[in-house]
Amino acid sequence: MKTLCQIISVLIGLFAAFCMVVGIIPLLGALQWPVLVFCVAGIIFGVFPERKIGLTINIAVGIVALVRLILGGGAL
Template sequence: MRAISLILGILAALGLLLGMIPFFGWLNWIFVLPPAVLGVIFGALSRDRSATTLSAVVAGVALVRLMLGGGVI
């Protein structure tokens, strides 16, 4: 579970880098938030703080980016 959570967190972080580019904020809905949420769930099931924290931070940054871009009101 820990490895799955870390892999999902890293993939979500890579997607977040693309989602930070202007006009690509919609990628956060498809390629960042679902894997980050799954990473938080798997990290909580494995009771691993680092994997859970990575996914939670990535999800938080993606949500802030969406709020600034008008994707979440």
């Protein structure tokens, strides 16, 4: 079960990272809001396994997405 949680967390983190990179393009900043939701889901799955790679990916992506939202005023 822990291995499955780790795989799910990493996959969610990679998907969120891809969406975050797309959301860095000007006028697509609102895409960061769903990225934060995916990051929270990935963090929840990433807490359970012993190896924390999924947790690390999701926290890093979440921080970058949050900074992008703050710099863009929440939408742009």
